[in-house]
Amino acid sequence: MKEDILTKIPDMDYTEEAPVIDANEFDKVIRSRRSVRVYTNDSVPQEVMETALEHATLAPNSSNLQPWRFVWIKSEEAKKKVVEACLNQAAARTASELVVILARTKAWPSVKEKMINVLTKSEAPRGALSYYRKIVPLAYDQGFLNIKGFLKKIAILFIGFKKPVPRGPASYSDMRVWAHKSAALACENMMLSFRAQGFDTCPMEGFDEKRIKAVLGSKIMEGGSEVCMVLSVGKRADNGIYGPQIRMDKEDFISII
């Protein structure tokens, strides 16, 4: 079933033409994005925030299960608490806006149902519906105490001797990696979007997750949410970047085989 939608090219009448893009403008976005740790007092316009949040939701993600949530911390009281949870670091303290990005490890069943609803009403390729009905639960449901994941791992081991087979996700650790990976793709969209719109960001991982969860509350945290990162946003101050970007030799990170 999975092989069907993956390997066979569906017979469809749908085309999306790619627009011509000035690649130099994109290059400027990438190269001018730096982690900014001191911001000016300039505020970030509502429409800039909304565009960046929308751009985040347009990121690619695993099986289109969109395991993310973006929480814009607008209230002064909540913001104060999130800054404290970010260890009062300058990048949070001086920021105009803060966005907390969540990775949702257990929200996929409800999104899967929504995908089935949408696909039922659309001219989806043959196999897409059965992908969500049959393959998605098989792939992502690890069962109570990871029992299904464990059994899956054993089955995968034996099938894998004979033919290629996806080796995971088959544990809660795998599901965490899975959700954070898609959430991070969206985070990068957001950072670049702010930069393209003339604003700067700093992605923060040094925070007290327990305290941030308390600020967000159980409703927002539902679906097995973990804090992927806290993003601060604002206009860079003259002293906002702590030195030239440091990258090692390309050979250390790029291989060709």
Next chain:
Amino acid sequence: MKEDILTKIPDMDYTEEAPVIDANEFDKVIRSRRSVRVYTNDSVPQEVMETALEHATLAPNSSNLQPWRFVWIKSEEAKKKVVEACLNQAAARTASELVVILARTKAWPSVKEKMINVLTKSEAPRGALSYYRKIVPLAYDQGFLNIKGFLKKIAILFIGFKKPVPRGPASYSDMRVWAHKSAALACENMMLSFRAQGFDTCPMEGFDEKRIKAVLGSKIMEGGSEVCMVLSVGKRADNGIYGPQIRMDKEDFISII
């Protein structure tokens, strides 16, 4: 020590001015990036590949420890094997180029040493060196059988009653999340870079990791590498996109507090 470099704004004489960018060109990149599953026979020029790989390395990442590696699969023999490991799916089979992105969970000590070397020779802010010398090992070394991580978790629990404290990474699962998160930020840079340059991609997670590791070999896989994703690259065919992009209601994924 950590609070020092994080909370105090260093007294430095360094400024990076942000260029003016045409935000509309960036919006076109984001909106025209779709997962393309059928490619034409057009090849991807060497310089397009090199630019996209460089753009990947410019992504933000955790403590600048760059826990990633990008493997461009150029040889026909290796490519054939990776396509098979990707379950022979159309998105891999019809692609002009394939890049395997690795998340390196245990490579941070060597990059940390390189960072110390670079910082020693530069006018780095006070505290940056001690961050890499003292805080980085404390944060990322989980010890044999996770013993240090376990002890850290207990210490964090008690410290956390009194004041905000980062709750992790404190396990091997956390280190996996940590590495994949930074690698995914780089993946998104790469996908958008190809799009900006007129090419398309499909990020794939449905692959046989064991078989891909065998193709890459132990030298490339060193440093506790896991396959983050396989990216296929090429020119979109007319039937390359399997329908309009599906996103749920914004309210499902964006919260404001």
